[in-house]
Amino acid sequence: MLTNDNKDKLLTGVIWSAAVLTMGFLVWILFYIVSNGLAFVDWSFITDNYTRTGDEEGIWPMIVATVYIVLLSIAIAAPIGIMTAIYLTEYAKPGSKLVKLIRFCTEALAGIPSIVYGLFGMTFFVVALGLGFSVLSGGLTLAILILPVIIRTTEEAIIAVPLSYREASFGLGASRLYTIWRVILPAAMPGIVTSLILSIGRIVGESAPVFLTAGMVARIPESVFDSGRTLTVHLYMLTTELYTQHDWDMAFATATVLVLVVLGINLLTKLISKKFSKATY
Amino acid sequence: MSEVNAALQAQETKAALASSKRRDFVEHAFHALFLLSAFIGVASVIIIGFFLVKESAASFQEAGVTGMVFGMNWLPPALYGIAPMIAGSLMATAVAVVIGVPVGVLTAIFLAEIAPERLVKVMRPAIELLAGIPSVVYGFFGLVVIVPLIEDVFGVPSGATILAGAVVLAVMILPTVIAVSETSLRAVPRQYKEGSLALGASKIYTIFNVLVPAARSGILTGVILGIARAVGETMAIIMVMGNTPAMPQGILDSARTLTANIALEMSYATGVHASALYASGVVLLVFVMLLNGTLMYLNREKAK
Amino acid sequence: MNTFEIKDLDLYYGDNQALKSIQLAIPQKQVTAFIGPSGCGKSTLLRVLNRMNDLIAGVRIDGSVKMDGADIYADVDVRKLRMRCGMVFQKPNPFPMSIYENVAYGQKAQGVKDKKTLDKIVEDALRGAALWDEVKDRLHSHAFGLSGGQQQRLCIARTIAMKPDVILMDEPTSALDPIATARIEELMEDLRKEFTVVIVTHSMAQARRIADKTAFFLMGELVEHGDTEQIFTAPQDKRTHGYITGDFG
Amino acid sequence: MNTFEIKDLDLYYGDNQALKSIQLAIPQKQVTAFIGPSGCGKSTLLRVLNRMNDLIAGVRIDGSVKMDGADIYADVDVRKLRMRCGMVFQKPNPFPMSIYENVAYGQKAQGVKDKKTLDKIVEDALRGAALWDEVKDRLHSHAFGLSGGQQQRLCIARTIAMKPDVILMDEPTSALDPIATARIEELMEDLRKEFTVVIVTHSMAQARRIADKTAFFLMGELVEHGDTEQIFTAPQDKRTHGYITGDFG
């Protein structure tokens, strides 16, 4: 029979082990990837073209394609998402049927597995609208995919703006629009920026919905109607074609770059929200 | 005299307070714009739903809903049974939950209640990093590390098993479970904790008897979001689970998930075969909707 | 002259009745205090006067509220009403922007853009709120750098800048220290010369110090109202008597 | 006999000093009230007595606090200290479980499992908190079904069930209506027979009604303490006088 104190000690031990396990796994994955890949990441790996004749094996075209797709989907989704969040928090009657419908649909969008987005994007944008495998198809598909992330996070940021600001602004006879523009959006800005960066992370990490809509051509897209291969898709392609040790090295190197990109995005989120919160408060 | 004055002032005030229409126009226009934006999300769901149903109709017609959902054999273009894939998805998810949820919840407890603040400052970004790593990287890691490991440890002919998929999924749902659980643990009113400690209860007793029960619905939300993520995961699973379209006999057997089925065959398939893949998507969506429904139900309980 | 005349006012939050057939006249250019125990409806009634309760879903109002003889729940532009009835809240709530921007906010929201006009209005308002001397050298620094008492005066300045007829204050000093409280109470002396002031306070002593008229509420009812001196020295209702002698609350 | 003896106590929240060289003795089996304006440090001092401040990061304490002669900041088991000094909070905070479970909680946390023992303790505690008759038929229904006043008495019962020597109360009636407040005040009469009671209150009237001793705080300092009657009728310090006559606060 365990005494109370021993039971406490045991449970404390269990909790510590869970934390160690979580961290252990993270360190293991990171170490495995980075230790195998970092040696092959150099400047030319980043800035070189990628050719199948074997002259160049850089990832520059993938970086450019990733940036294009990120910019395009954010440019489409951000205004829509932010305006939706404004509607839900500032205009709609809470609990009305309309809000329920919109919220239900946002939840549904958030729940749809990304492979289904791929399926849909390929049928709708690529074939039905005739956009082909292109940065545009990919950007549109991913825009829908990140819409719920932006809506939810922005909503939370807006709701977190103290009621007292709204009261003060309305109390001074300001209109709703003016209140939103001058007080609410600036105060919610760190949250909004965070939501955008979260979305970037999501886009960078996706693979199936990207290659089913944007294709996988490894060159710098010249227009939004060209196909492009993102970094993650590139890693996926590499892993399905691991022939020589050299192929392995390139896969590890690409994975390392991806991990570093994600790390950079996370740090950026922290930095920006810190900076904003200093600026406004 | 003063009555006349009063009446005059009333009129003046009334006029001064009367609403002006021109200004309201801009307000109305923006109101409409915001509303329109809000409907784009609704429209997207409708279009996606429409296309899925439309595209999957042919296969449901050909094979019948029960023929597909309960069919044991996937041999397009003759047989379109996706029961093995449904089982594969469910088993992989279930095992991932069994592994990932206890570890996740306990880690959340660690972060919210046990860890010194300095450690939390290191761990939280680390866990966010875990959340941001692309699933392809997890799959790659699973393929070259976990799969051979399972071969060695369990002595099975091939390590590409449900267990391998579940381990990878467990790690992938950890960040979701941890983040949501930690938030809800921290949201438990301070009074509960103080009340318990003031009665001389130990920290651990307080955690398991007051904090965790009070945060239960939040923790459940985290678990359900984790399940949704696990059910929807594709690329990592393709790389580690063997993708055999046969009914799995146990967790040390290979299996194919619904998502893997779509990703593996989508670009090849035509006709009814393609339609059957859309049907897999519909089944997947039904799962996720059920999960969402559960979540809404739970949150309604919480609101009470 | 009365600024407000409230007749048969009932107010419900959903099913919960928070105000019960209130009859009350609020005289012009005087300070009227609302007192009563927590939850009795003081804030609710105050917010009826500039229709701030419109922001809360599920609020239902019966009865009539007239401002200078005009029904404010008839077809009026709520924004204009709120410009005429400025409001100061319990916790100082300056906007997260500079001192200047805070005071100019209301005018800018009405479309005033001319810098000179704004400068003048800002200065006048800050003087009116007895804050000018303390901040004139740092008008463009952030409002959050001010102390609690200064922030509250800034909120009063912000309200004065709208040139309202009425200033509504909901426990404006309850979050302040005694010295800051004293400064605001002094300021009230000046304000009453120009504005009709309605103040909610939980401190009977404060009501006694600053109010011309006092209204005592209990559980949504207006128990008694009249001259402050009379309420505190010769209350008509024994509930009022019980409250001011400290039998409950 | 004094239960607590506090000497030269300084307390800092980070750099902010919240208590300044407090000297205070709290006598056994009497009711001691802490009064003073908001933020003066009443709650902080109360929480010093059962080391509840340990939970807050960055708190630093100098000086000595002795309970029955033993230094509670020396090497003591905090859990045992807290069992001896029960605490009742401002807002009733029953746990989200049944009435019975709430009262039995503390004993269970000590490892008591025997049903009979627990039943007895629960009944005694509920009787002690004058709640037994109201809840005896629904011991196993959820505590949130009780009214605010009942919940607060449940929290007192929960504390009594630990058989403490001291009960610390932080504004225990400020969230309650007058009738519930009256019931709790009645209960205090009984409690003082068995326990040393320390109560923080913002209502001077309440302090006067229930306390044997009163201590008046201002900005972290103990201005004056002594017999309640004396503090209210013949305060030694003019700040005390100013406060009780309503000049500030």
Add this chain to the structure above:
Amino acid sequence: GETITVSGSNSMTSLMEVLAETYTNKTGNFVEVQGPGSSAGIRAANQGTSHIGMASRTVADSEVEAGVERIVIANDGIAIVVHPSNKVENLTTEQVAGIYRAEITNWSEVGGENAPIVAVTRDSASGTRAGFEDVLSLKQTINGMKVSAISPRAQVANGNGMVKTTSGQNPRAIGYISLGTVDSSVKALDVNGVDALVANVQNGSYPVARSFVVMTGPKTPQYAKDFIDWILSEEGQDIVAKKGYVPAK
């Protein structure tokens, strides 16, 4: 220059990308290659969504619509591969078929160690798989439709590389991949005693072989057809040979 779009067989992409790049460097016309799989290539040619479709197997008349032209640009063997440590050197076509039908499940049945066989196949509509099934008669008829007879318990890999990784990692695995992609990480078995060599494919003695086919539709522009002509030219066919495939001419 113009952009020529090519899509289809995954096995053909590694060859096609080299051809494309050489051609682009030569003419300035960009060739875009997507490699989702042979069936997608056939569909692309039928629907005209790409200029050129690719299939790594023979395409039947019934599969293409009128106006779609099929051109063989190369021939390729399908290598049966195992882990380099596997002692088995040779299998007959019957044995291979037996393994994939799951009639042979242990390496000892075909002269190897006593260990279970892990069969790895490609996804159901891969050209490599179709070619493999054709040659080994791995077909069965169900509901009047010809479908694969490969056991559903065989693992499915979504590309030549994935098959290779699995066979190269697992000593019990067997798989099949395009001969042009074989290297030292796996061991290619002899089939019916014939070495898996390009020469043996060319002279017809190696039994498991298929054609690389490109398809053009009525909408395919001349500049895309020029690309195919160039592939069939000496220069193009040289590259085919250099990459380890059998030239069509």
